[in-house]
Amino acid sequence: xxxxxxxxxxxxxxxxxxxxxxxxxxxxxxxxxxxxxxxxxxxxxxxxxxxxxxxxxxxxxxxxxxxxxxxxxxxxxxxxxxxxxxxxxxxxxxxxxxxxxxxxxxxxxxxxxxxxxxxxxxxxxxxxxxxxxxxxxxxxxxxxxxxxxxxxxxxxxxxxxxxxxxxxxxxxxxxxxxxxxxxxxxxxxxxxxxxxxxxxxxxxxxxxxxxxxxxxxxxxxxxxxxxxxxxxxxxxxxxxxx
Numbered sequence: 001x002x003x004x005x006x007x008x009x010x011x012x013x014x015x016x017x018x019x020x021x022x023x024x025x026x027x028x029x030x031x032x033x034x035x036x037x038x039x040x041x042x043x044x045x046x047x048x049x050x051x052x053x054x055x056x057x058x059x060x061x062x063x064x065x066x067x068x069x070x071x072x073x074x075x076x077x078x079x080x081x082x083x084x085x086x087x088x089x090x091x092x093x094x095x096x097x098x099x100x101x102x103x104x105x106x107x108x109x110x111x112x113x114x115x116x117x118x119x120x121x122x123x124x125x126x127x128x129x130x131x132x133x134x135x136x137x138x139x140x141x142x143x144x145x146x147x148x149x150x151x152x153x154x155x156x157x158x159x160x161x162x163x164x165x166x167x168x169x170x171x172x173x174x175x176x177x178x179x180x181x182x183x184x185x186x187x188x189x190x191x192x193x194x195x196x197x198x199x200x201x202x203x204x205x206x207x208x209x210x211x212x213x214x215x216x217x218x219x220x221x222x223x224x225x226x227x228x229x230x231x232x233x234x235x236x237x238x239x240x241x242x
């Protein structure tokens with residue numbers, strides 16, 4: 001029971017990572033918040049906030065998650081465009097038919113209407129294992145990337161950091177390591193057969209921290225996650241291309 005409570009506390013720490021005040025133009029999600037409430041209180045459209053934060057599921061925001069609520073440099077909110085396109089379309093049903101048709105003509109979309117890529121993470125990682133990627137991040141069913149290789153293949157720290165968890169108390173992850181790199185970024189390494197470091201230890205980028213295995217999974221693989229302020233983000237955006 002004590003081990004489970006400790007693991008639950010760790011998960012809360014991971015989810016709430018980065019609880020310091022956020023800067024102007026950003027908002028930290030609180031319990032009970034919805035995206036529409038956040039958009040309304042900041043006088044933005046839900047579509048704009050989804051685009052600025054590269055959200056894959058607007059109905060799945062997490063407590064502690066930090067959202068941009070003002071346009072990024074060079075972009076504009078679509079809230080004004082939505083209001084301008086939404087009015088005046090129903091008037092002039094008789095002799096004014098030509099004007100009604102003109103008013104219903106879609107106006108040019110604002111410059112930022114195309115989906116914009118999320119900014120690259122402000123952390124540089126190395127590949128934690130030499131293997132083949134068999135599953136990539138999608139933000140919903142996959143919160144990281146899965147890499148397969150031979151049993152016992154060395155797993156290395158993707159960046160310099162401190163071990164904040166080393167154990168097997170989190171169901172579905174097997175033998176798991178979590179490294180904290182600064183106040184905003186964590187990396188997680190799951191399904192190892194052996195852990196080479198302990199909680200509280202400092203590790204260097206490229207240092208061996210584990211050996212690949214198949215604990216709590218049906219094949220030998222490393223499940224690798226990158227978290228920014230408690231939210232899973234695509235680790236491949238911080239990794240060198242292969």
